[in-house]
Amino acid sequence: MPSSVPRRTSAVSHRASTGERINTAETTGRLQKTVADRGLRMTRQRRVILQVMDDAEQHLDVDQILERARKIDSDVHLVTVYRTIDLLKKQGLIDELDLLHLRGDRHYYESHGPRDHIHVACLRCGKVREFESRLYEQLKEQIARDFGMQVTVSRTEVGGYCAECLALDASLRSS
Amino acid sequence: MPSSVPRRTSAVSHRASTGERINTAETTGRLQKTVADRGLRMTRQRRVILQVMDDAEQHLDVDQILERARKIDSDVHLVTVYRTIDLLKKQGLIDELDLLHLRGDRHYYESHGPRDHIHVACLRCGKVREFESRLYEQLKEQIARDFGMQVTVSRTEVGGYCAECLALDASLRSS
DNA sequence: ATAGATGCAAATATTTTGCCGCCAG
DNA sequence: CTGGCGGCAAAATATTTGCATCTAT
Secondary structure, three states: OOOOOOOOOOEEOOOOOOOOOOOHHHHOOHHHHHHHHOOOOOOHHHHHHHHHHHHOOOOEOHHHHHHHHHHHOOOOOHHHHHHHHHHHHHOOOEEEEOHHHOOOOOOEEEEOOOOOOEEEEEOOOOOEEEEOOHHHHHHHHHHHHHHOOEEEEEEEEEEEEOHHHHHHOHHHOOO | OOOOOOOOOOEEOOOOOOOOOOOHHHHOOHHHHHHHHOOOOOOHHHHHHHHHHHHOOOOEEHHHHHHHHHHHOOOOOHHHHHHHHHHHHHOOOEEEEOHHHOOOOOOEEEEOOOOOOEEEEEOOOOOEEEEOOHHHHHHHHHHHHHHOOEEEEEEEEEEEEOHHHHHHOHHHOOO
């Protein structure tokens, strides 16, 4: 399996009939601000990495984060990206995805927006869309209620064949 | 972070007020049968690994699969476990989880039952429960409808603090 | 001043691959 | 028979850690 071609996919925001649109860009600068507010040390490298995460319009893997960070300040190292991501994970400020292992076991990160959203990936073209739904909120509430638990994180990833691919390749249609 | 202590967690089937109980054990032998039916070669090692997956009452990682397989037939190797899992993934017969990376980046596998279920993990004690809900089915239908897509796989993992841990450790309560 | 952050290299962990001999169909 | 499968070792990928140095507070 050639893990060489990292097909780039675009995250398409979508207004659905019942799902509502999501816009993560509206919170630009949120990570930098929150980290500072929490009294965490703000180094040059952190500032750069946080800015990259804040400005990202889609989920990024560590190499993409490093690449973008270096365009701003070449004095950022991969290890620091890992350590900063660790920090943000522990602070609950970013979400970690693996997109159903569609492209290897890489992990993807994105700033945790105000509301959870679902990632919907096409197994053929690799396009990833986001989806937000009241049903999803209800589902989490149901889990909290039924188990008497306090839900703090959730991740939903859905795979299948998108409308475009179904139109192009009739053999995909089955169920 | 010591990756040494693989805390063992038990998958607890649960009858919820609105979620319905799930029982994967009822389909014992299903993998062995399906693989044979599809005309795939049935080697000694495959038979053993499939039996392990069929008999598993919970998700297992590769090492656990290997360990159990060797108790039946010591002539099974890790690479073969990986290759067989690959086969089963491609055939859509098993699900791959990572349980929110609660215990490192290991992957867990389980026979894909008749209906999807959600994995609900406690971030404190590590206990993982399964949950099935009509809301979840509705959610997937909504996605299929809104995007015009054919949904073939889905994975939902929810983390938080379970009732027991909340009772034991009041400091967990926040939101 | 000093706890905590970074850089660098090396160690770990996990999964995949090449190649060859072997076995199920 | 023969093409796919399994064993073994080595490679590839991904992430973490030890330690000395540096820096934000």
